[in-house]
Amino acid sequence: MFVKIYIYHIKRDKTEEYFRIQEKAREIYRKFIDSETTYLQSRSDTTKWIEITKYRSEEEYDKGIALINTEKEIQELFKSFQSILVDRKREIVEENFIEVMNTSIL
Known part of the structure; x- marks a missing residue:
């Protein structure tokens, strides 16, 4: 599995x-x-x-995202997303991972 992780801060009222x-x-x-x-x-920082x-x-x-990014609506949604980010913490951290193992005890 290929895994994308994003970290960002959303305004509390959004x-x-x-x-x-x-x-x-x-x-x-x-x-x-x-x-x-x-x-x-986050429990310690709800934003x-x-x-x-x-x-x-x-x-x-890679194949899917290339098609997704051509969609006008996704570009508009990203602008809307950027508008709800906390002003002083507007950075979006993006990292790529490979799932090595998945276990469940549920």
């Missing part, structure tokens, strides 16, 4: 808008690529979020 943006983005992603996303909110998305492979991600 959580509902954040989820609306994410849902619209997921609809677009579904047209082009299979993925599974988990959203985590801090981590988004973890898993893809079958990096190659599949």
